[in-house]
Amino acid sequence: MKVIFGVDIGGTNIKIGRFTPDGELLEKWSVKTDLSDCGKKIIPQVAGCISENMAENNLCEEDMEGIGMGIPGPVDKNGYVKKCANLNWNDFNPVEELKKFFPDCRVRAGNDANVASLGEYFRGAGKGSSSMMMVTLGTGVGGGVIIGGKIIIGAHGIAGEIGHISVTDAEEDCNCGNRGCIDQWASATGIVREAGRLLEADDKPSMLRQAEKLTSKDVCSFAKQGDNLAVECINRCMYPLGKGLAYFSHAFDPEVYVIGGGVSLAGEIIVDAVRRGYEDNLYLIRKGADIRLAELGNDAGIIGACALASGE
């Protein structure tokens, strides 16, 4: 029985999934990332986990069709990583390194956000579409572009970086140096900041006032429960993202936008606010891209890594 391993390497945990060649998830597990020795132990650790699992399942090397990896940093098309701060890697090629353990196996690597996008494209919310962009709303705002089943990295590695386009005027400096960036609104950080501003601006009652140290999760959860101020906060923070997506539609015009990441767990309220910003800024066509919630949650990384390795 042939298998594919999808590996999502993070600064804290390594998630691994064993899949059929068709992409069916057979088993998944995770281990703490061994960051010692300047990150040199990570790939041997991945190899060890895979070998162990193979042995447990009476699989031999020729059963292994491929291994895909998601890496939390920029990865070029040959798997080369110039710098990955979270893993302490510099000038390193994890693909070549892993191939030392599995010389006859197809090994591929990509940026983790791009790989997760590939997962949603083949098995999640983007399934069946011709082109897709996934936007990940976490501490920051990231994105991955898929056209015709291929990840678009871009000539300088910034394709899909919607977080750092400036779409609003009145905002403090972003840590990228620009101002008014989408990241300053639609990220977890942006949501907490905007909630603070709204709370200061008047004294209307709101569940937001109950929280001792407000988190974006609180804001999302209160918004879901219908708290007016929390809803207003989400609307204000997601509208600029929708405007940015309208720009992106004029650029490569994807069929679907998929919204994922921790913030997206607030659900349809997020999508509705993004869609308003999108439609208000799209004049050329009546109906643009579908905007949908991601479907795969934390498994997007391993599922996408499997898709990368299967060469779909």
Place this chain on the structure above:
Amino acid sequence: MKVIFGVDIGGTNIKIGRFTPDGELLEKWSVKTDLSDCGKKIIPQVAGCISENMAENNLCEEDMEGIGMGIPGPVDKNGYVKKCANLNWNDFNPVEELKKFFPDCRVRAGNDANVASLGEYFRGAGKGSSSMMMVTLGTGVGGGVIIGGKIIIGAHGIAGEIGHISVTDAEEDCNCGNRGCIDQWASATGIVREAGRLLEADDKPSMLRQAEKLTSKDVCSFAKQGDNLAVECINRCMYPLGKGLAYFSHAFDPEVYVIGGGVSLAGEIIVDAVRRGYEDNLYLIRKGADIRLAELGNDAGIIGACALASGE
């Protein structure tokens, strides 16, 4: 000897080029477009021109490797045209129609701006790059996106439509319904309007005051000659385009932007102004895409149509 024909069908003229399979231009000519009978005569006219040229050059049908066509309107990937106002076409497939005349020949069609972009990509300013966007500055602002040698049409046909993203606040309504669009600045129309505003705003001497009915060509030509007000006009009009290109770099991050169309004939002064707007709005990377002038001029259409037909 094998040949390919590249055809650029416009509302006024049809340009035709005969090429070697390697894309070398052997001969080019043009005829007035026969718009009579609801545009039904156009494809027979194209077929007639090609057959005549074949006969003159003692070529038979098996010498013909392909015919590519650029059409002034949206074309889907099968060559289908829902509506093309300039040619009076509705619900029409020019590829199928032309194949009736040359049943054994490879026939392909694409939108003329996209096809011209393909020309610059393979034979002009984008030669050797992995991805490129061409921006055409004419009466309006159009664009074509090429990734890995393929035209990106987009899911709704608006990929590359940079003209209608709104990047400035203070502007009247654009004819798309939005306001502050790049089209309102960087197009020939936008340049003339801005020149008028600048002339009204103060009474500094300027060559612009000599022209009886000011055209964008005048503004470009005076700017080239160093007229201060004309230079300021070009700077003001091209900066928003540069900002838009920065957005597009965050979207699909092309290696090269190529600036073409009538307005671009003003030369490096245009590119410099665009580059300032681009660099001022690009914070994520130190050096982004190259911005270059188009090289093929009016031949980009037939050269791109040849590339389309050769299936490069």
